[in-house]
Amino acid sequence: MDKILVIDYGSQYTQLLAKRIRDLGVYSEVVQYDDEFSLENVKGIILSGGPDSVYSEEAPDISDVILNSKIPILGICYGMQLIAKKLGGEVGKTENAEYGKTKINVVERSLLFQNFEKEFIAWMSHKDVVTKVPKGFIVTSLTVNNIISSFEDKIRKIYAIQFHPEVRHTEFGIDILKNFAVDICDLKTSWTLINFVEKKIKEIKEKIRDKKAIIALSGGVDSSVAAVLTHKAIGDNLKAIFVNHGLLRLNEVKEVESTFRDYIGLNLTTINAEDRFLEKLEGVTDPETKRKIIGENFIRVFEEEARKEKDCEFLIQGTIYSDVIESAKSGKKTFKIKSHHNVGGLPEHIELNIVEPLKDLFKDEVRSVGEILGLPREILYRHPFPGPGLAIRIIGEITKDKLKILKKVDNIFIQTLKETGWYEKVWQAFAVLTPVKTVGVVGDQRSYGYTVSLRAVDSVEGMTADWSKIPFEVLDLASSRITNQVEEITRVVYDITSKPPATIEWE
Numbered sequence: 001m002d003k004i005l006v007i008d009y010g011s012q013y014t015q016l017l018a019k020r021i022r023d024l025g026v027y028s029e030v031v032q033y034d035d036e037f038s039l040e041n042v043k044g045i046i047l048s049g050g051p052d053s054v055y056s057e058e059a060p061d062i063s064d065v066i067l068n069s070k071i072p073i074l075g076i077c078y079g080m081q082l083i084a085k086k087l088g089g090e091v092g093k094t095e096n097a098e099y100g101k102t103k104i105n106v107v108e109r110s111l112l113f114q115n116f117e118k119e120f121i122a123w124m125s126h127k128d129v130v131t132k133v134p135k136g137f138i139v140t141s142l143t144v145n146n147i148i149s150s151f152e153d154k155i156r157k158i159y160a161i162q163f164h165p166e167v168r169h170t171e172f173g174i175d176i177l178k179n180f181a182v183d184i185c186d187l188k189t190s191w192t193l194i195n196f197v198e199k200k201i202k203e204i205k206e207k208i209r210d211k212k213a214i215i216a217l218s219g220g221v222d223s224s225v226a227a228v229l230t231h232k233a234i235g236d237n238l239k240a241i242f243v244n245h246g247l248l249r250l251n252e253v254k255e256v257e258s259t260f261r262d263y264i265g266l267n268l269t270t271i272n273a274e275d276r277f278l279e280k281l282e283g284v285t286d287p288e289t290k291r292k293i294i295g296e297n298f299i300r301v302f303e304e305e306a307r308k309e310k311d312c313e314f315l316i317q318g319t320i321y322s323d324v325i326e327s328a329k330s331g332k333k334t335f336k337i338k339s340h341h342n343v344g345g346l347p348e349h350i351e352l353n354i355v356e357p358l359k360d361l362f363k364d365e366v367r368s369v370g371e372i373l374g375l376p377r378e379i380l381y382r383h384p385f386p387g388p389g390l391a392i393r394i395i396g397e398i399t400k401d402k403l404k405i406l407k408k409v410d411n412i413f414i415q416t417l418k419e420t421g422w423y424e425k426v427w428q429a430f431a432v433l434t435p436v437k438t439v440g441v442v443g444d445q446r447s448y449g450y451t452v453s454l455r456a457v458d459s460v461e462g463m464t465a466d467w468s469k470i471p472f473e474v475l476d477l478a479s480s481r482i483t484n485q486v487e488e489i490t491r492v493v494y495d496i497t498s499k500p501p502a503t504i505e506w507e
């Protein structure tokens with residue numbers, strides 16, 4: 001399959017570059033600059049940005065094989081400076097470091113900038129600048145500060161830009177990538193995720209052959225898509241394990257079983273470990289201790305089950321690209337943003353080979369793959385659900401009674417959002433059971449029950465979030481249904497805090 005290879009020099013945006021190109025209909029994948037990789041079927045190469053200075057001692061390099069390959073090259077930011085340095089240009093420090101939106105003036109006609117205006121805004125993030133372009137190259141644009149923002153040698157098809165076309169703030173960024181892929185690399189825009197699905201199924205088949213594999217299914221989008229994709233490749237040799245820790249939503253166990261066992265035909269085993277988890281959580285009120293207990297026991301239950309499987313050699317994981325970047329495992333040089341806390345995660349010492357078929361995809365791509373594989377919309381467009389489940393939505397001690405109350409309240413809230421068309425408009429919604437008891441009145445009687453908080457947020461990947469501006473009528477409907485149908489609740493409040501300063505979950 002013809003492709004554009006993105007060589008990663010450590011920018012946060014490298015995978016996004018590959019995604020933008022795939023969104024154009026051209027297959028693209030990322031390799032690390034110091035990996036061994038083949039140039040077979042590579043019709044274009046992009047050198048990503050990165051945190052280094054080309055003159056630092058450990059500055060990542062590029063091999064002459066690539067520079068002399070005659071394959072069109074586009075260097076971005078660090079990639080541009082690397083081209084300049086390697087081919088005899090000069091790179092220096094500037095006093096006018098440019099960050100953020102910067103005006104660019106096109107000074108020479110370029111295939112990269114065809115079909116749009118001579119002035120545009122681009123997203124910059126650099127300290128070093130190219131002060132002299134290599135022999136045979138011409139400068140094609142300058143920033144308002146007169147800094148070289150692009151240069152090229154159209155005969156050798158080597159192009160370089162200082163700004164980031166993959167970032168939304170760059171006007172015409174997508175056009176630049178398209179001009180590179182289509183006009184410079186001569187690629188067709190006919191690739192779709194259907195090709196990805198076919199390629200992955202083939203790869204999984206070749207890797208696992210007649211051996212067995214196991215997956216922890218959580219019912220969330222990522223593990224569901226990974227399971228179905230792998231099932232297409234190896235059929236019943238995939239064993240899916242669904243750990244019911246008792247902290248799931250109302251009817252969740254039945255829904256997951258009926259979707260995956262009855263509808264998809266997965267070889268699925270549900271482990272009912274509710275009592276085990278509740279026993280371990282008895283008397284525990286500290287949020288971090290709750291998470292730790294659940295995480296450890298989840299892994300233990302899963303391992304016990306995995307050990308029962310003879311000649312199982314592979315562990316399938318639904319890791320997607322945002323998980324990789326959050327735990328900074330992607331490029332060796334990408335800085336850590338946040339530790340991921342996924343209890344569906346990895347038994348690290350388990351002796352199985354890990355297969356992560358979705359690890360280069362973004363959430364929207366994972367959903368599209370799920371659609372191609374025929375997964376129902378209710379699974380694909382589900383709100384995220386945390387590994388520790390309702391345990392971190394019951395503030396204080398977890399009891400069976402409290403779980404029962406919260407499951408009912410949560411279900412009413414979610415159903416109300418679905419009925420009113422708000423479920424898919426918000427990124428995540430749920431209820432939190434607080435330990436606060438307040439006075440109410442039911443009929444003519446005094447009542448004394450729990451306070452529940454409803455929470456709904458708008459977000460992209462959960463790193464930051466705004467509280468959702470759900471109409472009062474919808475909140476009103478949810479509130480009156482909750483107090484009518486769940487007698488233990490006397491008060492309903494709506495959480496209007498964004499992240500930061502709050503987090504999305506309460507614990």
Ligand code: XMP
Nearest residue numbers: 341342343384385386387388462503504505
């Ligand atoms: P916070 O509360 O950190 O949540 O703002 C951000 C997103 O992550 C989810 N979340 C978790 N997901 N295991 C998970 O798999 C966890 O331990 C966990 N804690 C929070 C949360 O639901 C939200 O979508």
